[in-house]
Amino acid sequence: MSQSKLGLKINGKDYTLDADPNMPVLWAIRDLLGLTGTKYGCGAGLCGACTIHVDGEPARACLTSLKQVQGKQVTTIEGLAADGLKQAWRDNNVPQCGYCQAGQLMSAAALLSQYPQPNDAQIEEAMVGNLCRCGTYTRIKAAIKQASGKAERVDSTMEVEA
């Protein structure tokens, strides 16, 4: 439980935090840095609402400790560029309440980064961990298909103020 000075790189910006190294990234970025776009849904890696990218790979922020991201690049929804994906989200009017959508977008962006033209099985595998209670799955799938094949650096980050 000891507090330590920890250096973090989030959305291309450097931060220093005085925090417990075991604290999940989710609570550090939300409560200590004010980056509330990453959402809590279960705290157990079961719903995907808190999905972020760590060095470009999708990770659940509720199960990832500050210690684990030392020296790594963290990207949150606030720093996600992915213009083509976001345009597909707009075109399909995907969100309902919107709460899970940051996690959905982060997972979808990571999928397209790995497979620029994913097939149905790849979409299902990448998105199965992201719950949506409102029921936007059919539109998520349609939006990913629309965005697929359109080259873009989805792992790139925009600098944002926390």
Place this chain on the structure above:
Amino acid sequence: MSQFSAVQNFSRRDVLKLFGAAGGGLALGASGLAWSPMALAQNGEARLNLFIAIGEDDKVYLTCHRSEMGQGIRTGIPQVLADELGADWDKVVVVQGLADKRYGSQNTDGSRSIRKGFDKMREMGAMARTMLEQAAAERLKVPVSELSTANNEVTHSASGRSLSFGELALAAAKLPLPEASGLKLKSAKAYTHIGKGHTIVDMEAILDGSAEYGYDIQLENMLYASIVRPPVLGSKVAKLDDKAARAVAGVVDVITLPGHQGAPSFQPLGGVAVLATNSWSAAQGRKALKITWSDSPNDGHDSSAYLAQLKQAVQKPGKAVRQQGEQSQSWPADKTIEAVYSVPYLAHAMMEPPAAAASVTDKGAEIWASTQTPQSAQGTVAAALGLKAEQVTVHVTLLGGGFGRKSKPDFCVEAALLSQKSGRPVKVCWSREDELQNGYLHAISAQYFKARVGDKAVEAILQRTGFPSISSTFAEGVDEPSASELDLGFVDVPLAIDSLRCESVKASAHTRIGWMRSVCNIQHGFGIGVFVDELASKRGLDTFTMWRELLGKDRLETFSDQQFNYGNYGETLERHPVDTARYKGVISAVEQKVKQMAKPEAGQGWGFAAHRSFTAYVAAASLVEVTQDKQLKVLKTVIAIDAGTLVNPDRVASQLEGAVMFGLSIALMGRISFKDGRVEQSNFHDYPLLRLSQCPEIETILVPSMAPPAGVGEPGVPPIAPSIVNAIFAASGMRIRDLPLSDHFKI
């Protein structure tokens, strides 16, 4: 103090800043707020007010007084206002209304925001447009009858002159409010925003992560609270050891909250709160608490034993709640079929658990919450703190789903009490475990159906329902369903048969029972939906035809002389009749679509159900596959709605898609169970929700209608579960009567 900004939640003072100092602007409404005394003086008695303001910059500020939880109301209400106003959609800014009784009810449930608000919002828009036109007529010195309004401009086409709303706003604000009775409303053909699929107004904020929910509120000097609530309803903190919790880094205080008195209602459940400088420390502190709970009368509650008893109870005579024709005394064995259906307790499981922040000072209280019901949050918080309602300001954030859970403001009261006790702003965020284990559950239920089936028709039906009533949450000792719950899909199915008897049976409550999306229509739609399919088998008909036969000739059913008064979701039967022709309209729409599709392969089958709720008519057909090793897969669902006039057809379609998935979660895997008075589930591993990989292809059909707008958010849910169960029967011959299907199949 608040960093709250993403949701445009302007206070009155903010609006004054916008218009007052700048010296321009107009605020119109039936009983205006402070900056428009003329409006107030003109129409002091009106309730729905102040929805429209216009800046000198030509921006149109439209107030949404109801809560956004994914149904699209922050887009829908402004669309209706903007239509009659003649506004340019690109200039619209949506303002979220605070809790204020002058809006009328703000309780965003019952699928009624558009149903109840449509006419009033049009009136507000027309009232504002009339004043702008009057101001233009005076400015241009032409008769008002020669003016037309569109796209934020009033135009005199004869002289080719136009004035923008921004130019007219100040003069228009000084005019008397026109009488509602003299307003000229557009014909449906002239709608410019109603009926259009406008993109949701919060899209960009959702895409860039700035959309702000109750969970996201951050106030200066704020503490984060995590609360352990009693595991059994009615138990209290008997002994507390908080030494270890207080030693956790970041923990500031540990506060015991009193339990509820009498019926739980909207009171907090009590328990122990750990207050810390961040959520993680609060959660760590909470884990370190050692609490002994007192005994409760509900300690023995075991939901599987309870359900077994309930299933017995519905097979014995109950209280008559509807009698059509003579009660049947004849049930010959060869002509009679019987069935008992059950649905377990269900939890809302909206993605954002309940969350509220409160700042209580000697001046009053300020609440920020993802609440469906700002006014009862205001009233309940005021009562708990000993304040007057007007001393409590309630800001409504975006809601990360609601489904009825956030119509109960207990979590707002928790935040307020903790802020009062700690002297600092406090945010209470429920964990997923809290949400599942301390919620207001959808009632566990059993139903019994019996029918006498003749060669040419179903001659008699006897049906019974039993479930713990929502009323038990609000009054101690209630042990039977209320009439308003029976109106939800049990007594109001317009069956044209000679003898129909509906009965209810007693059922005691052992946990907080609450509303959940479509409420009792969940179990009642399931019961009738499956039983009609069973009748179809007995009669040798397809299920579409069976429904049409049971509904009988086209008519408006009034249930007169059937020994009950039908509530009809608070609507008159004149405005929202029970119309068997519209019922059959959605049935035929789905039937046609299904018949165009390829025939099911071996091991596959279509199932069908229909249900009217919240004055909308919905029919749904699902195609499932059942393999030899009992793997169930839902392949397709076709769903049709007749909800009258649609404000935003795209949002109606999205609500139907969502309802299919909500219904599938219920059918396939939804169950909260109790052992020793405690909920057995704790998170999404044992209370699973439908995932993308389990989602079928969905086709939505919006049946065109000029009827008044009906409900949309809830009516899609009830026919889904029976459509799946009936499809399983068609695919495999297995007749399932108890949910969830995960008890019977791999899903």
